[in-house]
Amino acid sequence: MHNISSNTPDGQQRPAVARLLALIGQRFGEETRRQWADYSFMAAFVILILIAASASDVFFTQRNLSNLFRQIVTNGLASLGMLVVILTGGIDLSVGPIVALTGILAAGLTDQIGLPLAVLIGLGIGLLAGAANGFLVARFKLPPFIVTLATLSAFRGMIYVYSETPQTPSNPAFRRLLGGGFIGPVPVAVIIMLACFPLVWVFLNRTTVGRAIVAIGGNEEAVRLAGINVGRHILLAYIISGFFSAIAGVLLASRLGIAQPNVGVGYELDAIAAVVIGGGILGGGGGGVIGTFGGVLTLGLIDNLLNLFNVQSYYQQILKGLIIIFAVLARRRDQ
Amino acid sequence: MANPDFLQMRAISKSYDGTQALREVDFSATIGEVHAIVGENGAGKTTLIKILAGALRPDAGRILLAGQPVDLSTPHDAFNLGIRTVYQEFSLIPHLTVTENILLGQMPRGRLSWWVDWARAHRRADEILQGIGFTGIHVRTPISRMSVSLQQMVEIAKAVAERPTILILDEPSAVLSQEELRLLFALIRKLKQESTLILYISHRLDEVFEVADRITVLRDGEVVGTVDSQATNESDLIGMMVGRTLDQIYPTRDMPPGEEILAVKNLSREGAFTDVSFSLARGEILGLFGLVGSGRTQLARCIFGAELPTSGTIYLDGEVIRPRSPHYAVLAGIALLTEDRKRDGLVLSCSVRDNSSLVTMQRMGRGIFLDRQKQHALVQSKVQELDIRPAKIERLVRTLSGGNQQKVVLAKWLLAEAKVLILDEPTRGVDVATKVEIYHIIGDLADKGVGILLISSELPEILGMSDRALVFREGRLVGEFSRSLASEESLLASAAGVVH
Numbered sequence: 001m002h003n004i005s006s007n008t009p010d011g012q013q014r015p016a017v018a019r020l021l022a023l024i025g026q027r028f029g030e031e032t033r034r035q036w037a038d039y040s041f042m043a044a045f046v047i048l049i050l051i052a053a054s055a056s057d058v059f060f061t062q063r064n065l066s067n068l069f070r071q072i073v074t075n076g077l078a079s080l081g082m083l084v085v086i087l088t089g090g091i092d093l094s095v096g097p098i099v100a101l102t103g104i105l106a107a108g109l110t111d112q113i114g115l116p117l118a119v120l121i122g123l124g125i126g127l128l129a130g131a132a133n134g135f136l137v138a139r140f141k142l143p144p145f146i147v148t149l150a151t152l153s154a155f156r157g158m159i160y161v162y163s164e165t166p167q168t169p170s171n172p173a174f175r176r177l178l179g180g181g182f183i184g185p186v187p188v189a190v191i192i193m194l195a196c197f198p199l200v201w202v203f204l205n206r207t208t209v210g211r212a213i214v215a216i217g218g219n220e221e222a223v224r225l226a227g228i229n230v231g232r233h234i235l236l237a238y239i240i241s242g243f244f245s246a247i248a249g250v251l252l253a254s255r256l257g258i259a260q261p262n263v264g265v266g267y268e269l270d271a272i273a274a275v276v277i278g279g280g281i282l283g284g285g286g287g288g289v290i291g292t293f294g295g296v297l298t299l300g301l302i303d304n305l306l307n308l309f310n311v312q313s314y315y316q317q318i319l320k321g322l323i324i325i326f327a328v329l330a331r332r333r334d335q
Numbered sequence: 336m337a338n339p340d341f342l343q344m345r346a347i348s349k350s351y352d353g354t355q356a357l358r359e360v361d362f363s364a365t366i367g368e369v370h371a372i373v374g375e376n377g378a379g380k381t382t383l384i385k386i387l388a389g390a391l392r393p394d395a396g397r398i399l400l401a402g403q404p405v406d407l408s409t410p411h412d413a414f415n416l417g418i419r420t421v422y423q424e425f426s427l428i429p430h431l432t433v434t435e436n437i438l439l440g441q442m443p444r445g446r447l448s449w450w451v452d453w454a455r456a457h458r459r460a461d462e463i464l465q466g467i468g469f470t471g472i473h474v475r476t477p478i479s480r481m482s483v484s485l486q487q488m489v490e491i492a493k494a495v496a497e498r499p500t501i502l503i504l505d506e507p508s509a510v511l512s513q514e515e516l517r518l519l520f521a522l523i524r525k526l527k528q529e530s531t532l533i534l535y536i537s538h539r540l541d542e543v544f545e546v547a548d549r550i551t552v553l554r555d556g557e558v559v560g561t562v563d564s565q566a567t568n569e570s571d572l573i574g575m576m577v578g579r580t581l582d583q584i585y586p587t588r589d590m591p592p593g594e595e596i597l598a599v600k601n602l603s604r605e606g607a608f609t610d611v612s613f614s615l616a617r618g619e620i621l622g623l624f625g626l627v628g629s630g631r632t633q634l635a636r637c638i639f640g641a642e643l644p645t646s647g648t649i650y651l652d653g654e655v656i657r658p659r660s661p662h663y664a665v666l667a668g669i670a671l672l673t674e675d676r677k678r679d680g681l682v683l684s685c686s687v688r689d690n691s692s693l694v695t696m697q698r699m700g701r702g703i704f705l706d707r708q709k710q711h712a713l714v715q716s717k718v719q720e721l722d723i724r725p726a727k728i729e730r731l732v733r734t735l736s737g738g739n740q741q742k743v744v745l746a747k748w749l750l751a752e753a754k755v756l757i758l759d760e761p762t763r764g765v766d767v768a769t770k771v772e773i774y775h776i777i778g779d780l781a782d783k784g785v786g787i788l789l790i791s792s793e794l795p796e797i798l799g800m801s802d803r804a805l806v807f808r809e810g811r812l813v814g815e816f817s818r819s820l821a822s823e824e825s826l827l828a829s830a831a832g833v834v835h
Contacts, residue, residue: 212696
């Protein structure tokens with residue numbers, strides 16, 4: 001309980017911090033100020049949590065920080081894919097089963113066909129799953145919520161068709177190389193995830209296809225009437241989401257050394273939460289990579305801190321819910 | 336006038352984020368009067384009426400009704416004083432019926448108090464519509480299934496159902512057809528006799544002259560003056576609005592049109608238009624006069640590939656083309672500026688930079704990457720050429736005024752350098768000064784050899800701009816006029832189906 005009550009002042013301190021940040025932003029003109037308004041809540045929140053963290057002497061140990069980042073790898077990757085889909089005005093509810101499906105395929109096939117090929121097949125299945133979502137949304141103009149709700153169920157079923165039992169590859173490289181590997185003190189999986197964020201930023205901000213995806217969520221019809229093939233871009237967005245879920249799935253199975261068929265339940269909701277906390281707007285027209293990273297970090301920090309303080313996970317869930325509401329409210333006041 | 340004015344707004348000031356929207360505005364109007372408020376976009380018209388409607392609080396100033404100071408700090412206060420406003424944005428609930436929308440909050444109840452007496456409700460709504468002369472609206476229809484113009488009529492009916500003391504109409508005619516406008520004017524005259532004070536805000540000066548007794552002109556948040564509509568004329572009024580005399584609204588052009596660039600032969604689309612044939616030359620401005628709902632927008636969309644025609648042929652540069660998608664049309668060199676910029680012309684959540692380069696982004700690329708410097712230079716050049724304000728390309732389009740938003744749409748298509756430019760109501764919801772600028776841009780484009788199809792329901796615009804004018808009625812071309820033969824009378828007669 002102690003932690004929850006110590007977090008309550010956030011709600012009151014935030015406007016002051018946001019105002020200060022906005023004031024700083026003013027010096028750098030209209031655009032900077034707008035962006036500050038987008039991130040001010042996030043920044044304030046992360047700072048406050050870091051302050052709270054300094055109360056625990058375990059937090060800044062290398063072991064804990066390494067753990068923290070390893071724990072946010074899955075949500076970080078899934079959120080990136082989710083962000084791209086949400087920017088087109090869609091949603092991808094099938095993230096969880098794709099994570100599980102690709103993980104169990106990679107794990108299960110490693111002993112039969114070798115590690116590299118197994119991983120490639122896992123990633124390829126992620127692309128295909130995303131393509132199936134994208135095709136149904138773009139080609140038949142079905143609502144993304146319905147399409148991915150349906151594939152959420154279908155993909156989950158496919159996992160059990162493949163294997164009802166957990167898969168543990170005997171090849172130790174499966175565990176050592178990806179999810180369990182380190183470069184210096186930094187886990188390989190974390191490096192992969194951290195590298196993906198700038199990649200997606202560049203994609204969304206510096207490529208023609210990325211700019212079109214951002215515009216589609218703002219006004220699909222206007223983009224179509226500008227002569228842009230909207231369907232192709234939407235298809236690509238879901239493929240990207242499927243692909244990132246697949247990377248997450250393979251890394252997760254690799255880190256744990258075991259691929260469970262029932263893993264990943266609710267992952268799509270964490271991904272949506274991270275995007276929304278980071279300024280994403282369901283239905284399109286808002287959201288960005290930097291904000292999403294803040295969202296992922298915020299959610300990860302909450303889990304990590306409450307674990308350090310031995311708070312039951314039920315409270316973590318309650319707190320996450322509150323934070324989502326706060327994030328949306330704070331942004332509305334900023335506008 | 337002997338008796339003091341019923342409505343008096345004194346020294347009203349209002350500013351937003353440092354911009355002074357209204358500066359010590361004095362405004363008064365009398366019962367039984369139609370008082371028009373005109374001015375460019377951003378002149379403060381909307382702010383003024385929102386203050387009167389209780390939707391905004393003034394920073395300073397007083398409002399008196401019948402000599403008594405009143406408090407209008409909430410819309411509810413205004414409502415209780417009998418002030419009703421019809422805004423440009425609808426306040427109707429789309430999936431509910433006409434009846435429910437008109438009687439919102441006052442549905443008649445049955446014997447059991449939580450039951451709605453539907454029969455009585457529909458009868459009551461129908462009576463209200465009949466009583467104000469709006470026939471032909473079916474009260475059981477859900478709003479979402481009605482045309483925009485009928486929705487506007489329902490919105491007006493809702494506002495006058497309880498005979499307001501002050502009725503504020505903000506650009507009511509923007510979406511109305513000629514016939515509906517006639518009904519509205521009849522209603523306004525009727526309400527005037529029943530001693531309602533009507534405030535009429537409109538861009539269309541011809542309407543203002545037809546309906547208003549007095550006209551107040553606002554410019555940059557200040558009152559320029561109030562004049563009797565009998566004692567002034569359109570050009571004086573425009574002069575007051577923009578602060579200078581407009582000797583030249585339409586561009587003078589003496590370049591003769593070149594060879595044919597676009598031709599349409601027997602083009603039809605079921606349920607929209609039938610057997611349409613015309614041709615358009617390089618450097619020609621071909622006016623297409625037609626009312627909202629006459630099928631003119633679908634015609635434009637078919638040429639642009641946004642809809643598919645059922646039959647007929649389209650020729651571009653003498654070759655048959657079959658535009659299957661806007662993508663195809665853009666590659667072929669056809670551009671369409673749509674009627675409703677917010678609905679399908681702009682991505683409001685994106686910047687001026689993104690919006691302006693939406694069509695040409697592929698050409699601004701280096702591989703898959705966007706050449707940001709090239710994009711910046713191109714967009715910046717259009718921002719300067721079109722005088723888009725503020726001249727900041729990272730600004731979100733949402734924050735721009737209507738006129739500047741329209742210029743962004745124009746910038747997008749100018750960058751595309753199309754051979755054929757279809758303009759569907761290019762000056763809708765745009766202030767007078769910007770209108771004039773847009774007219775000159777269109778003129779320049781024609782001089783550069785672009786073939787322009789100008790679709791409009793504003794007669795002066797068609798007459799002032801076109802080299803030739805076509806008249807569209809109920810999905811058919813019913814008349815063609817050369818510049819010398821086109822006149823307000825001849826086009827209107829043709830559009831109304833009167834044979835000369």
